[in-house]
Amino acid sequence: MTNSNNYCVIMAGGIGSRFWPYSRKNKPKQFLEFFGTGHTLLQLTYDRYSKIVPPENIFIATNVQYEDLVKEQLPEVATDRILLEPTRRNTAPCIAWASYHIQQMNPDANIIVAPADHLILKEGEFIEAITKGLEFVAQSPQLLTLGIKPNRPETGYGYIQIADEQQDDFYKVKTFIEKPQLEFAQIFVASDEFYWNSGIFIWNVNTILQAFQTHMPEMYEKIITNSQDCESWPNISIDYGIMEKANNVYVQLCNFGWADLGTWGSLHEASPKDQQKNVIIKGHTLTYDCKNNIIALPEGKLAVLQGLEDYLVADTDNVLLICRKDDENKIRRYVNDAQAKLGDEFV
DSSP states (O other), X not given: XXXXXXXXXXXXXXXXXXXXXXXBTTBOGGGSOOSSSSOOHHHHHHHHHTTTSOGGGEEEEEEGGXXXXXXXXXXXXXXXXXXXXXXXXXXXXXXXXXXXXXXXXXXXXXXXXXXXXXEESOHHHHHHHHHHHHHHHHHSXXXXXXXXXXXXXXXXXXXXXXXXXXXXXXXXXXXXXXXXXXXXXXXXXXXXXXXXXXXXXXXXXXXXXXXXXXXXXXXXHHHHHOTTOGGGSOOOOHIIIIITTOSOEEEEEEOSOEEEOOSHHHHHHHSXXXXXXXXXXXXXXXXXXXXXXXXXXXXXXXXXXXXXBSEEEEEOSSOEEEEETTOHHHHHHHHHHHHHHHOGGGO
16 A cells, blocks of 8 residues: 555656657647657656555646646546646746645655656666655655666766765765766766766655755745745756755665656667667658667658668658757757747747
8 A cells, every 4th residue: 555645746847848849838748659658758657656656646747838738648637736837947946836735735745756757667676766765755854866877978967976875775965967078977987976867856845845945945935925926936956956955865776777858869768779770759761771860750651761870850740850869959959049030830
């Protein structure tokens, strides 16, 4: 039986601009299906956590623009479990708002905070790790993040350096490192001190709200006095606002087949490939002398490709994008240029 004190907040309000043009403002990546399962990323995430916490204790934090999409894809979620933000203000205010909301319901709550765009390949090991983390924070006033043993020098992920101090599989965090350059990522992978920052957090509600009161007191006061005044909240991530400042942050060392589907490159890494390491998301493709590409097409459409290597080919109703697949910063530039020069209908 799941513990009634355990809760989960699924963050599903992002635009997913690095997955453009497949991910659009009116239907971003968390509401899309990528792996031929018939389930969107949001639905897969909800199903995963409903095996760990009571389904009625799962909250979806999203932008007001996506209320209907959440209700359509998760009809089993009650309306009062959908936390709508009128303005995007990053993860710190989102988590503070959701935590305060949950505390009013259950002052003993232990909370998992998870993005809606993760891939988990080893679900049994994942459930075991999350359950162990919930037990840890219920007994100890620590802020817990899940760290993943790196298997390659990934420059698209943040890293966590662990300290010597530990409790079982839980290590005190020495420092957080933002997305590194390749030479540093190679050093991190060769070391036993660095783990990928999964962006999955676990804590007791009182521990996290105390951290907000200490490290972001102005925002904390605004939320507890007027929890709907989103316009005045700062635009800051939980990593910058809390995790890099607090001295009670631990990391749980995990290996459950995790991937953050933040970019086309990360989707390519996580997806099944043909003999030439091409990934076909949708549609029909004939490839000739093509290697290490990712192709996403509308259903029923055929693409014939010759001589491409390390490319993204993404075709949607009104946008065709063909570019190098690993340069996420350029994709953001393309999105901005399309919006500035041609208008919102293309983003």
